[in-house]
Amino acid sequence: MKKILFVGITALAMASCTHDDYAPVSKQEQYQAVFEKEFGAVNPNVNWGFTPQQVFTFDKDGKLIGTRGSDPNANDWYQYLTVPAPLTDAQKEVVRKWFQNTKNPQGQKVNWSDFFVQQVYQGGTNPGSNSPEIYTINKPAGGTEQITGSEKMNWLACGSNAKEGDHIYNFNGGNASETNVGEGNNKFHKDRIMYMKDYNTTCFGFHDSYGSKYYYDSYVLIPGDIIDPIVAGMYFVGFDYKTEKNDNGKIEVRPDGYYSDWIVRIAPGLNAPGTVAMRVMVEDIIDSNLASVQTSDWDFNDAVFDVKFEYNWKDGHNQKFAVITLHAAGGTKYLTIGGQGDKGVEVHKALCVEEQGTMINTGNGATRPVAIFRIPVADNVNNANDIPVYVGAQELTAQKGEATQKLCVPTDVKWMKERVQFINTYEKFKDYVNSNTPDNWYKSVKNQENLY
Ligand SMILES: [Ca+2]
Ligand SMILES: [Ca+2]
Structure with missing residues (x-):
């Protein structure tokens, strides 16, 4: 009651101000x-x-920074970015095992227009006891076929710019090719890694070359903090392979809840100190x-x-x-x-x-x-x-x-x-x-x- 009265008086006082010498x-x-x-x-x-x-340029000649897209010039990154260190074998192993042993994990989201993608694990090369990664397909005409999911996962992609997303350059077939990245023709980084500029992390996908279709609903983004202290502060994206095609009858591999068919690390493109x-x-x-x-x-x-x-x-x-x-x-x-x-x-x-x-x-x-x-x-x-x-x-x-x-x-x-x-x-x-x-x-x- 007191409070209401007070407000009333204040309002009255303020109203009277406009008739005084005080400017609002x-x-x-x-x-x-x-x-x-x-x-x-x-x-x-x-x-x-x-x-x-x-205005940011990394070329001494004043050339513009370049195009939206994948930036394979790993030797340039160090001039303006904090580049993630190569992952150790122990880090890769602990991540692989976590994805292979954790069914239907709950993912989270991040929001980065500029980020690194770093290879962690190609499914099928070291399968866990729970997670198949290599699948037996029953063919409609009879007989079976074995396929390794990762080998059919092409065009790792990110974001929602287009229906088919945007390709993460060089990342195909469950791995990154050596051209321009990693241990290929640059001596600046031991891992297979790519920098993506002006993209987004709203989703991740792959193109399945077996059934010839894009999938953007078969990934999960996991913080390293819940995996192991040696990967705390990092972020990993795992993919669960699936495929579907009609070959005079339906052939399909359904997702099995293990997102170990392909694992990559993603890291924000942070400005290098002193830039x-x-x-x-x-x-x-x-x-x-x-x-x-x-x-x-x-x-x-x-x-x-x-x-x-x-x-x-x-x-x-x-x-x-x-x-x-x-x-x-x-x-x-x-x-x-x-x-x-x-x-x-x-x-x-x-x-x-x-x-x-x-x-x-x-x-x-x-x-x-x-x-x-x-x-x-x-x-x-x-x-x-x-x-x-x-x-x-x-x-x-x-x-x-x-x-x-x-x-x-x-x-x-x-x-x-x-x-x-x-x-x-x-x-x-x-x-x-x-x-x-x-x-x-x-x-x-x-x-x-x-x-x-
Ligand atoms: Ca505050
Ligand atoms: Ca799987």
Whole structure:
């Protein structure tokens, strides 16, 4: 009852304001006040770390980065990516055995436009006692035929761009060919591995050459964490062979629930340290009740993402993209990157979490692998500050000399856990706000345990 009365009085007080000398206060002005209460006066020269970024090219001659597709130039990857290490025999074995011994495993999803595919196991070469991998087919005309599933699995494919998906170059017949990959003609990687750029991981499939049909419903994506500590942090895709054809009577192999007919590892295409990407850390407080902000509400972890810019040949012309690597979503609001509402990418969804109220990768709530996605940008865009970020209809901004909702830092800067004090973690942030120095305030970490 008391509360209702209070609200009534406030409304009355606010209504009367419009008849006084007070101008209505904008959201940003209210935000400025609470920001300065926490961090002190904002120096007019502070730009929050945002600067024009180099547009990504890996060719010294300034040649464009290349086409959408498989990138077989393994010797180039090291210049801009963190390339996954070759798998050890022990790692491959523990993964193979897990898939061979686990019937109908429950898979999960990841969301990567740029990723590696690394060969793990070709079914039939070392079958388990449960999982057949080599199948006996009863022919309609009588007699039987033995087929090894993996040998009929061609055109490993990913994503939903086309009905038949997109081929993962060089991955055929349950293995990767040696041309251009792995131990073939490059000396940079011992494993058979391919880098896929501007694809997606919505699904994986294969073309069955026995029945001549594509299958996109016979795979499972498993985190290494549930397999064995020696493959923790990795992700594996296993396929369960199936086939169907009419040969004057139906011939078929039904999936048997063992996804060991072909196993590959997939790994996100993470930016190499020290490359041209920059990290953006986002604070969504402006969309809260600004009358009741507490010091632990400031965490700049409501979205944490890296931005790099590159040109790509796609659909017949050169297009500029911001490649976004989303690390964390430490808020519970509808927060989009790249545009407002449907025009942008919602951060919880991007990290494959349906509930907007779940915080991700900030110590409270869910833990998920990064998301990697691409946003088309205009040719003149080269600053991470130009990637729009919205909380609902409210755009989050970082204006020079004004209280900010975004910070830009190098990609090795860690972000905050929930409910710990920003001001007691980055000791010199306040100095930076007040005097524009030091601009590497993020190196003044006082309580390391406050960082994720
Ligand atoms: Ca199987
Ligand atoms: Ca947060």
